[in-house]
Amino acid sequence: MEAGLPHAARGRAARLGALVESREVLGWALVTPALALLLVFLAYPFLLGLWLSLTDSRIADPGRFVGLENFRYLVGDAVFRLAVFNTLLYAGVAVALKFVLGFALALLVNRQFWGKRFVRAAMLLPWIVPTSLSALVFYWIYDSQFSVLTWALRALGLVSRPINYLGDPDLARASLIAANVWRGVPFFAIGLLAGLQTVPRELYEAAQMDGAGRWAQFRFVTWPLVLPVSVVVTVFSTIMTVGDFQLIWIVTKGGPANATHLFGTLAYQRAIQGGFLGEGAAVAVFVLPVLVACVALAYRALRRED
Amino acid sequence: MRGVARLVGFHLPLGAFLLFLLFPFYWMLVTALKPNRDLYNLALNPLWTWSPTLDHLHRLLWDTHFLLWTRNTLGISLGATALSLATGLLAAYAIGRLRFRGSGLLGIAIFLTYLVPPVILFVPLSRIVSALGLWDRPAALVLTYPTFLVPFCVWLLLGYFRTIPQELEDCARVDGASRFQVMRYVTFPLALPGILSCLIFAFTLSWNEYLYALVFLSSTDQKTVPVGLATELVTGDVFQWGPLMAGALLGSLPVAVAYSFFVEHYVAALTGALKE
Numbered sequence: 001m002e003a004g005l006p007h008a009a010r011g012r013a014a015r016l017g018a019l020v021e022s023r024e025v026l027g028w029a030l031v032t033p034a035l036a037l038l039l040v041f042l043a044y045p046f047l048l049g050l051w052l053s054l055t056d057s058r059i060a061d062p063g064r065f066v067g068l069e070n071f072r073y074l075v076g077d078a079v080f081r082l083a084v085f086n087t088l089l090y091a092g093v094a095v096a097l098k099f100v101l102g103f104a105l106a107l108l109v110n111r112q113f114w115g116k117r118f119v120r121a122a123m124l125l126p127w128i129v130p131t132s133l134s135a136l137v138f139y140w141i142y143d144s145q146f147s148v149l150t151w152a153l154r155a156l157g158l159v160s161r162p163i164n165y166l167g168d169p170d171l172a173r174a175s176l177i178a179a180n181v182w183r184g185v186p187f188f189a190i191g192l193l194a195g196l197q198t199v200p201r202e203l204y205e206a207a208q209m210d211g212a213g214r215w216a217q218f219r220f221v222t223w224p225l226v227l228p229v230s231v232v233v234t235v236f237s238t239i240m241t242v243g244d245f246q247l248i249w250i251v252t253k254g255g256p257a258n259a260t261h262l263f264g265t266l267a268y269q270r271a272i273q274g275g276f277l278g279e280g281a282a283v284a285v286f287v288l289p290v291l292v293a294c295v296a297l298a299y300r301a302l303r304r305e306d
Numbered sequence: 307m308r309g310v311a312r313l314v315g316f317h318l319p320l321g322a323f324l325l326f327l328l329f330p331f332y333w334m335l336v337t338a339l340k341p342n343r344d345l346y347n348l349a350l351n352p353l354w355t356w357s358p359t360l361d362h363l364h365r366l367l368w369d370t371h372f373l374l375w376t377r378n379t380l381g382i383s384l385g386a387t388a389l390s391l392a393t394g395l396l397a398a399y400a401i402g403r404l405r406f407r408g409s410g411l412l413g414i415a416i417f418l419t420y421l422v423p424p425v426i427l428f429v430p431l432s433r434i435v436s437a438l439g440l441w442d443r444p445a446a447l448v449l450t451y452p453t454f455l456v457p458f459c460v461w462l463l464l465g466y467f468r469t470i471p472q473e474l475e476d477c478a479r480v481d482g483a484s485r486f487q488v489m490r491y492v493t494f495p496l497a498l499p500g501i502l503s504c505l506i507f508a509f510t511l512s513w514n515e516y517l518y519a520l521v522f523l524s525s526t527d528q529k530t531v532p533v534g535l536a537t538e539l540v541t542g543d544v545f546q547w548g549p550l551m552a553g554a555l556l557g558s559l560p561v562a563v564a565y566s567f568f569v570e571h572y573v574a575a576l577t578g579a580l581k582e
Contacts, residue, residue, distance in 0.1 A: 017484070026485055027406030034397035034416075034456050037389070041431065042419050042453040048430035101323075108320050119324065126327050128565040129558035130514035132532035136554050137330045139540070140337065140547055146345070148333060148352050182326065236421075243423030246516040250536050264425035264517075271429040272521055281429045288426065295421060 052281035059275040070282035080283065083261040089173065090262060091241040091290075094180045099234060101181065102188020109189070110196045120190075127186035135250040138179040142166050142251070169259030172252055176260055179247055184240075188233055195229030196222065228302055235298040242290045263287050334558075337551035338362050345548060362548030363556075372553055374527055375534035382444050382519075382530060383512035386451035390508050393452065394459030395501065399489055401460065402467040403475070413464065420457035424517050427453065435522050446522040447530075451515060455508045462507070466500030467493065510561045531557045 053070055057063030074080040109120055126134065141149055142165035153159045165175045199222060207217045245264035248254060254261035254269065261269075263286050271280020337345065339358040344350055366372050400406065401413045431450060440446035470493060478488045494501070519530045526538060535553045539546050 021485055023404045023406045027400040027404040027409060030396040030400035030404070031409075031412060034393035034460065035412075037393055037449075037452045037456060038416070038419055041434070041450050042422065042427065045427045045430040045434055046422065048433065049426060052430055052433070104319065105323050108316065108323070111316075113316070119320070122324065123327055124565070125331060125562060128510070128562055130516070130532050130561065132514070132516040132536050133554040133557050134330060136536060136540075136550055137334050140551065141330065141333060143547075146348070146352070146547075151348075151352050182330070185323075185327065239421055239423055243425040245425055246532075249520075250540075267425060267429060268517075268521070272432065277429055277433065284426050284429055287423060291421060291423070291426075295418075 049281045049284060052278050053285045055278045057278040057281075059277060063278055066278070070279050073279070074282055079258050079261065080266065082258050083263060083266045083283070084286070086173065086260060087242055087262045090177060090180070090244070090260075091238060094177045094184065094241050095234060095238050097177070097181045098184040098188050098237060099230070101185045102233075103192050103230075105185060105189040106192035106196055110193055120193075123189060124186045126183050127190075131183060132246045132250055134183060135179065135247045138175070138182075138247075139251045142175050166252055167256055169256055172256055172260050176248060176251060179251065180241065180244065183247070184237055187237060191229060191233035192226060195226035199225045231298050231301045235294045238294050239291055243287055331555075331558075334551045334555050337547055338555050340548065342548065362552045366549040366552045366556070370539065370549065370553075371526055371529070371534060372531070372556075375529050375531045376557075378444060378528060379513055379530040379532075382447045382451075383509050385444070385448035386455060386512045387505060387508040389448060390452040390455035390459050391501070391505055394456045394504070395463060395494070397456070398460045398463035398467060399493065402464045403472075403489075403493065404485075413460075416457050416460050420454065420461065424454065428517055428521050431518070432521055441522065442524050442528055444523075444528065447512075447515070447518055450518050450522070451512050455511060458511070459504045459508060462504050463497065463500055466497050470496045506564050510564055513561055 052063075054065055054067060055063040056066045056069070105123065109116065109123070113119075141147060144162060144164045144167060147163065147165065149165075150159065150163050153163070163171070166172045203221050203225075204217055207221050212220065242262070243264055244262055245268065248260055248262055248265045249268065252260045254265045263283055267280045267283040269280075270276050270283060274280070336353065336355065339360075339362075340355040341357055341359045341361065344355050344357065397416070401409045401416075435441055435446045435450070438446075440449070474492055474496070475488050478492050479485075483491070514532065515530070516532045516536075519533045520537070523529055523533065526534070529537070531553070535550060535557065539550045539553065
């Protein structure tokens with residue numbers, strides 16, 4: 001076959017073959033499709049978001065450059081300030097609880113017991129199922145009239161009246177944090193469990209020989225060795241919790257009286273529902289410092305470990 | 307005494323955890339099976355029903371768009387998964403194996419994109435989606451889901467490629483195989499388990515997505531299961547809880563089954579990748 005090709009074509013094919021054999025050319029050719037997707041639908045919107053936050057753009061109107069006007073407005077906006085407070089409270093409390101409970105759960109399942117496989121599979125369910133669907137279940141659990149939680153508390157004699165979980169600002173915040181913790185505990189548990197399993201048995205034996213009690217073993221063997229994984233899991237979860245949207249939007253829509261608005265829900269309300277793209281983009285931009293701080297902290301913590 | 311210690315220190319806390327983590331699923335199931343007259347009767351014990359019914363399921367399937375939403379979600383998830391897996395696989399191979407100039411930096415850049423949460427992107431993306439004429443069309447999601455699926459696939463596969471000895475490729479090269487042939491006949495078949503878990507994760511992540519589906523699709527018959535249930539069945543009408551919980555149960559089922567085999571692998575890959 002090859003012999004039949006005209007000279008020039010054969011030369012071209014050979015050159016093409018040589019090009020494909022080059023690491024550089026083949027390498028860039030193979031990453032191009034993925035890179036193109038990420039540039040158009042991730043890098044570009046990221047920059048566009050920064051730009052929009054500096055404009056008074058509306059849904060159907062490109063708007064014009066207004067400098068830091070959106071940010072100046074937001075800093076003075078009571079609802080936005082409340083959203084900052086809510087986000088810090090929500091992420092701070094939820095991540096701390098998820099870490100403590102997840103660690104406890106990881107320690108519990110990191111031993112031999114009957115039914116271990118079942119327990120490990122079952123405990124992951126909250127994290128696996130679509131959050132929007134589990135959010136609906138919490139919406140139902142927090143129903144003001146037919147809440148099963150209220151029924152249980154009544155049966156235990158702890159309350160006498162129905163509780164309006166989502167009608168009171170503090171209760172609504174606590175309810176959402178509980179739902180977020182429910183969903184996130186398995187992630188911490190499985191991540192930390194993976195970390196725990198890398199701790200060599202001999203270290204515990206050596207520590208026992210040296211007379212270390214349970215607490216000392218945890219403090220001086222377990223903790224230092226699972227620290228890197230803890231940092232990684234915590235950072236990841238913090239970013240996701242600060243950027244949470246669906247749980248809040250489905251259960252409270254940011255209410256009551258804006259008490260549960262996070263950056264994501266407020267940005268959605270202002271940009272998509274209200275049509276103020278520029279302002280909404282500016283709200284979303286506030287997630288960025290948190291993101292950068294998290295990555296920087298993690299980087300430093302992990303560097304120190306090495 | 308040891309038995310008591312084990313009970314207090316182990317079985318009780320573990321039982322409490324399982325109750326906390328699994329109760330919402332039980333509540334989903336009971337609600338989905340309970341007739342309305344029991345569901346909204348405060349005098350009864352809500353944790354059980356003596357007259358289970360499939361009425362809610364029936365309503366969900368035949369009186370709502372649930373089946374259509376399921377079909378939409380399936381199509382979108384398959385499309386986004388195929389696109390992400392194909393592009394991610396090639397990119398991961400290039401970055402992990404060809405080590406061309408700039409590949410290390412590219413790997414880190416792609417990983418960083420994985421940390422960008424969708425809440426930062428959805429506002430500008432809404433503008434891009436409408437500029438491309440994709441508003442209210444499934445293609446909007448098939449094209450935007452890769453923004454979180456591709457980085458994820460690349461990182462998972464990079465880790466997987468690392469477990470395949472370089473010598474195998476070198477041998478094939480010595481025997482005269484081209485780089486393409488090495489990739490196609492040596493590395494990819496060996497990476498099949500990694501590719502498979504990538505496929506499952508990408509599919510379930512697409513299946514679960516909510517924010518982009520909420521923003522970019524608006525007509526009832528275009529919606530996905532997560533958005534459709536939460537927007538079309540929550541109408542303030544109390545009597546929707548039965549079908550709603552039936553839908554939550556059915557919508558969770560495929561993902562739960564798929565994930566249960568792979569989830570430890572997923573977290574290991576994730577934490578492994580983050581530690582790099």
